[in-house]
Amino acid sequence: MTSRASSDGTAAWPPPVLDPAGPFAGPVNVLSWVLFIGGAAVLLVVLTCLILALFGPRRWRARLGGQRLVWIGGFAFPVVVLSALLVYGLGLTSHLTQEPEPGEMRIRVTGEMWWWRVAYLDAQGRETIQDANEVHIPVGRTVTLELESADVIHSFWVPRLSGKVDMIPGRRNLLRLQADAPGAYGGQCAEYCGGPHALMGLVVVAHDPAGFAAWRAQRSRPAPAAAATAPGAEVFARAGCGACHTVAGTAFNGQAGPDLSHVGARRTLGAGILPNNQGALAGWIADSQTLKPGNRMPAYPVLTGQELRDVSAWLGELQ
Ligand SMILES: [Cu+2]
Numbered sequence: 001m002t003s004r005a006s007s008d009g010t011a012a013w014p015p016p017v018l019d020p021a022g023p024f025a026g027p028v029n030v031l032s033w034v035l036f037i038g039g040a041a042v043l044l045v046v047l048t049c050l051i052l053a054l055f056g057p058r059r060w061r062a063r064l065g066g067q068r069l070v071w072i073g074g075f076a077f078p079v080v081v082l083s084a085l086l087v088y089g090l091g092l093t094s095h096l097t098q099e100p101e102p103g104e105m106r107i108r109v110t111g112e113m114w115w116w117r118v119a120y121l122d123a124q125g126r127e128t129i130q131d132a133n134e135v136h137i138p139v140g141r142t143v144t145l146e147l148e149s150a151d152v153i154h155s156f157w158v159p160r161l162s163g164k165v166d167m168i169p170g171r172r173n174l175l176r177l178q179a180d181a182p183g184a185y186g187g188q189c190a191e192y193c194g195g196p197h198a199l200m201g202l203v204v205v206a207h208d209p210a211g212f213a214a215w216r217a218q219r220s221r222p223a224p225a226a227a228a229t230a231p232g233a234e235v236f237a238r239a240g241c242g243a244c245h246t247v248a249g250t251a252f253n254g255q256a257g258p259d260l261s262h263v264g265a266r267r268t269l270g271a272g273i274l275p276n277n278q279g280a281l282a283g284w285i286a287d288s289q290t291l292k293p294g295n296r297m298p299a300y301p302v303l304t305g306q307e308l309r310d311v312s313a314w315l316g317e318l319q
Contacts, residue, residue, distance in 0.1 A: 011268075012186055014186070015159050015185065015187060024096050025162055025163075038085070042081075049073070052064060097175060099144075104142055107145050109147055109156060109167075111147070111149040113151050113152065114199065114292070114294075116135075116271065121146070132266075133258060134204075136204075137178075140209075141178065143177055149169045152193050156187070157187055160179075162176065177204070179206035183205075184204070187201060199271065200271050219262065232314020236311055242254050247261050249261075263318050264276075278316050282308040
């Protein structure tokens with residue numbers, strides 16, 4: 001089994017589902033409990049009726065055997081209860097998927113088999129910062145995600161920060177989220193999308209306002225161009241990694257895989273499945289097919305130990 005990136009305290013795995021950490025996750029939590037408790041109460045009543053109908057006194061058995069019960073318990077009750085729950089649920093959660101208010105921060109997250117493409121948008125909706133598998137937000141502010149898919153249906157789900165919304169090819173779905181406290185919040189693709197679907201995780205990192213401003217300033221600066229002369233960069237070029245990966249400030253501009261311009265700063269590798277360090281980087285590059293079977297990056301058994309050390313050291317420095 002692959003070890004999830006939880007042991008180093010970056011983001012709890014699996015992400016706790018009934019532990020809201022923001023104003024959009026709160027109503028989902030309330031609705032969940034209403035449904036659990038309501039469902040349990042109905043089950044209890046149904047089982048009681050069943051036991052009475054089978055083993056109860058004759059008078060009860062006669063009553064439970066009549067047509068009246070079918071009309072009331074089998075028709076009127078479900079229609080009333082389910083309609084009420086639908087209206088209640090929609091009222092409680094409709095603001096989660098509203099259009100963003102003017103000035104609200106927007107981030108586009110695109111589901112890919114089996115990772116997440118992330119782009120921060122400016123006020124005009126143009127993509128500014130590019131990233132992958134990690135979403136950075138400021139604490140206490142509402143952020144609207146534009147959820148899209150590049151291939152099949154995925155589902156974006158960071159349970160502590162908001163609800164769960166499908167990412168559908170050719171559509172743009174909205175989901176708002178907000179974190180009350182700084183920290184790393186785990187997420188998971190929640191719609192079966194083939195092969196390594198269960199290994200398609202992500203992390204949302206909430207920064208205090210100053211930390212977020214620093215993060216954004218650092219990401220907005222152009223990358224230093226000299227990075228491309230290191231031995232690791234030569235391995236990267238020789239092995240053809242640039243066909244699929246972009247590294248800002250170099251000629252590598254592939255689009256098929258995650259942007260690696262700041263891969264060294266990520267908390268995880270392989271979309272949430274491994275804690276990020278140089279050993280994990282080297283292990284991933286040598287044989288990601290063992291760590292995440294079926295993913296779309298080939299294994300590189302041809303690389304020597306030295307080449308793996310060089311390329312992983314170089315990538316680790318891309319902060
Ligand atoms: Cu998916």
